[in-house]
Amino acid sequence: MDLRIGHLYPDLMSIYGDRGNVIALSQRAAWRGIDVETRTFTAGEARFDPDWADVYFFGGGQDQGQDLVGADLAGPNGDALRRSIAGGAAVFSVCGGYQLLGKEYVPDTGEPIPGLGVLDVTTRAGKVRFVGNLLCETDDGKMLIGFENHSGYTYLGPLAKPLGRVIAGHGNNGTDKTEGAVQGRLIGCYLHGSALPKNPWLADQLISWGLARRHGAVDLAPLDDTDEDAARAQAAEVAKTRT
Amino acid sequence: MTPRSLRTIAAVAAGKATRIALQRLGRGATALPGIVALNLAPNAIASLSATMTHGTVCVSGTNGKTTTARMLSDIVRAAGWAPVHNRSGSNLDRGIAAALLADSTWGGELRGNVGVFEIDEASVPRVLTRLVPRVLVVTNLFRDQLDRYFEIDALAKRIAQAIAGLPDSTTLVLNADDPIVAYLGQSHRGPVLFFGVDDPAVGGTVAQAISDATRCPRCKAPLRYTRVILAHVGDWRCDHCGLERPPRDVAAAAVRLGANATEVRLAGAVTGAIDDLVVPLPGLYNAYNALAALAAARVLDISLSTAARALKAFKPAFGRLEIVEAEGRRLRLLLVKNPAGFNAAIGALLETGRRPRILGALNDRDADSRDVSWIWDADFEALAPRIEHATITGLRGRDLALRLKYAGVPRDRVTVVDGWAPAIRAAIDATPPGEELVVIATYTAMLSLRDALARLGYVGQFWED
Numbered sequence: 040m041d042l043r044i045g046h047l048y049p050d051l052m053s054i055y056g057d058r059g060n061v062i063a064l065s066q067r068a069a070w071r072g073i074d075v076e077t078r079t080f081t082a083g084e085a086r087f088d089p090d091w092a093d094v095y096f097f098g099g100g101q102d103q104g105q106d107l108v109g110a111d112l113a114g115p116n117g118d119a120l121r122r123s124i125a126g127g128a129a130v131f132s133v134c135g136g137y138q139l140l141g142k143e144y145v146p147d148t149g150e151p152i153p154g155l156g157v158l159d160v161t162t163r164a165g166k167v168r169f170v171g172n173l174l175c176e177t178d179d180g181k182m183l184i185g186f187e188n189h190s191g192y193t194y195l196g197p198l199a200k201p202l203g204r205v206i207a208g209h210g211n212n213g214t215d216k217t218e219g220a221v222q223g224r225l226i227g228c229y230l231h232g233s234a235l236p237k238n239p240w241l242a243d244q245l246i247s248w249g250l251a252r253r254h255g256a257v258d259l260a261p262l263d264d265t266d267e268d269a270a271r272a273q274a275a276e277v278a279k280t281r282t
Numbered sequence: 283m284t285p286r287s288l289r290t291i292a293a294v295a296a297g298k299a300t301r302i303a304l305q306r307l308g309r310g311a312t313a314l315p316g317i318v319a320l321n322l323a324p325n326a327i328a329s330l331s332a333t334m335t336h337g338t339v340c341v342s343g344t345n346g347k348t349t350t351a352r353m354l355s356d357i358v359r360a361a362g363w364a365p366v367h368n369r370s371g372s373n374l375d376r377g378i379a380a381a382l383l384a385d386s387t388w389g390g391e392l393r394g395n396v397g398v399f400e401i402d403e404a405s406v407p408r409v410l411t412r413l414v415p416r417v418l419v420v421t422n423l424f425r426d427q428l429d430r431y432f433e434i435d436a437l438a439k440r441i442a443q444a445i446a447g448l449p450d451s452t453t454l455v456l457n458a459d460d461p462i463v464a465y466l467g468q469s470h471r472g473p474v475l476f477f478g479v480d481d482p483a484v485g486g487t488v489a490q491a492i493s494d495a496t497r498c499p500r501c502k503a504p505l506r507y508t509r510v511i512l513a514h515v516g517d518w519r520c521d522h523c524g525l526e527r528p529p530r531d532v533a534a535a536a537v538r539l540g541a542n543a544t545e546v547r548l549a550g551a552v553t554g555a556i557d558d559l560v561v562p563l564p565g566l567y568n569a570y571n572a573l574a575a576l577a578a579a580r581v582l583d584i585s586l587s588t589a590a591r592a593l594k595a596f597k598p599a600f601g602r603l604e605i606v607e608a609e610g611r612r613l614r615l616l617l618v619k620n621p622a623g624f625n626a627a628i629g630a631l632l633e634t635g636r637r638p639r640i641l642g643a644l645n646d647r648d649a650d651s652r653d654v655s656w657i658w659d660a661d662f663e664a665l666a667p668r669i670e671h672a673t674i675t676g677l678r679g680r681d682l683a684l685r686l687k688y689a690g691v692p693r694d695r696v697t698v699v700d701g702w703a704p705a706i707r708a709a710i711d712a713t714p715p716g717e718e719l720v721v722i723a724t725y726t727a728m729l730s731l732r733d734a735l736a737r738l739g740y741v742g743q744f745w746e747d
Contacts, residue, residue: 050496053659054425054433055653055655055656056655056656056657056658057658058658058659059655059658059659059685059688062658062688063688066688066690101436102435103497103502104497107497172652186652186653186654186655188653231653231655232653232654232655233655233658236684236685237681237684266680266684266687266693267684269680270680270684273677273678273680273681274678274681277646277677277678
């Protein structure tokens with residue numbers, strides 16, 4: 040069995056250790072005997088092959104990178120990514136990547152900048168930048184820990200469900216206590232950290248979704264997550280007591 | 283005696299009193315006296331530093347500023363000058379004020395005649411409003427503690443704005459190999475000196491994962507590299523707008539890297555008949571630090587042979603490749619704070635060809651970076667296959683242990699230990715006598731480890747020098 044990981048715009052959108060998410064996806068698949076291949080997709084390249092990747096990672100970037108990527112996604116590469124998602128590929132996006140998958144980004148001044156529109160979320164420029172540890176809990180009681188660093192405030196539309204509820208930190212917009220968004224096999228969130236190594240259940244969810252595209256439903260063998268759980272517990276303690 | 287405002291004199295006296303009180307308590311007094319003085323007289327830095335006959339050199343950048351400033355401080359001392367230097371690495375404006383206080387009389391008279399100030403890169407704009415340096419050195423700009431500085435583009439822009447406000451009596455000394463830093467020269471109306479590594483044998487051709495500036499700082503088109511030395515540092519050019527690595531005024535034609543020293547053959551306009559420069563520190567990044575210090579010394583009109591003599595006798599700063607002997611083991615202390623610094627340190631370590639035994643300590647206090655995600659950008663994958671054993675500790679030691687796991691270090695080679703003294707104990711026990719233990723730690727973790735080592739009788743307090 041094999042898993043194909045597409046890393047979107049790693050030269051422009053990889054910040055705050057986002058690379059760790061690709062490392063986590065590929066290692067956790069490899070430890071289960073799944074063959075892994077990672078390809079990178081970047082701006083201005085020949086049109087993405089929309090049929091290749093099973094799961095994408097789309098990280099955060101600096102303003103400059105985000106502008107270039109936004110422009111690229113407005114062209115044929117955006118169409119290819121939309122087709123790929125319609126064909127069942129999963130996406131894990133963080134921060135800038137999350138915002139760009141949404142409907143639009145509304146800056147302080149000037150016209151709204153359209154996003155790819157595959158996630159039913161809208162982001163507005165905020166006054167205060169949210170920086171700090173971010174701890175949340177999903178509806179079924181799973182914990183998520185990361186480090187947020189964003190000044191865009193994201194609001195969910197009816198098609199997107201929150202990934203979790205904020206316990207410590209700010210999350211999507213600092214007011215409605217939601218963090219992240221889930222819509223089909225798409226996930227967006229503000230969890231840097233990196234997110235997936237310390238939240239292995241989420242990594243495994245994405246691996247399952249990715250494998251399902253070409254291999255159908257697959258039961259993932261359990262891994263020993265003692266180290267992952269210890270790191271999450273230590274970080275959660277910091278989030279609760281020092282943030 | 284130069285007239286001093288009463289306000290400055292009062293501020294100096296209050297700052298000095300704070301310093302004495304702290305030292306009686308056994309504290310380093312590297313910042314608080316400065317805070318006290320700056321609160322009483324916000325222009326204390328300008329007022330105190332204005333009398334320096336040889337002017338002031340400010341050294342900033344993400345990595346290498348402490349070592350470069352210390353090298354330069356040794357060089358000016360070798361030239362017979364008396365530097366005022368914030369040696370303890372307290373590099374915000376309060377640290378600079380504290381250094382000035384330590385070297386001034388109760389009446390506000392400075393005992394030194396040249397300022398050598400290491401400045402936190404985020405503090406450059408503020409410090410430049412407080413003093414006009416004769417020389418401003420920028421070593422490099424890498425991704426650092428992003429939760430504090432946010433993004434490198436924004437930081438570079440703020441530094442460029444501050445530089446644009448400097449008079450043409452200030453000379454900039456910039457790293458030609460770092461496009462973000464080299465581009466800062468365009469904001470300055472005065473003279474600019476560039477340093478860099480020309481040795482064609484140094485560096486590869488592929489940009490590293492941690493690159494922050496693969497795009498042109500002027501037109502944002504992708505840069506083309508014929509040589510990549512570290513992250514975005516290398517031999518770069520923008521094919522779109524024509525911006526390129528500027529000609530070097532001080533350059534290394536050849537660099538020879540050893541386990542404990544780096545030899546540099548100088549090229550370009552500065553070369554006379556001179557032997558290779560010997561820097562008693564391993565690692566290519568120390569060649570860069572030496573080049574930056576040499577270029578600054580040149581602006582100060584200090585002879586190359588004087589500078590070379592000072593560099594040859596150089597001793598590293600706190601946590602920058604210090605060596606500590608403990609129970610027959612050699613502890614090599616490496617301070618790390620960002621991916622580029624980590625990769626450079628690891629590169630130097632791996633060049634020795636050994637299988638390192640490591641004590642790794644990760645903290646997440648303000649001075650370390652509260653966001654520990656940078657460890658995922660650092661190239662632990664290069665280190666992993668060579669690790670003999672790793673003892674891991676720190677407030678976020680579990681994150682570091684996890685990083686090693688995902689880099690492929692076998693679990694039985696990693697021990698996680700809570701507490702500084704127990705971690706040192708375990709790491710020494712895991713290192714046979716006569717062998718080396720590499721201590722890699724973030725800033726406050728290194729402070730705590732140093733403290734624990736001192737209590738075990740292995741090392742002095744770092745602010746004693």
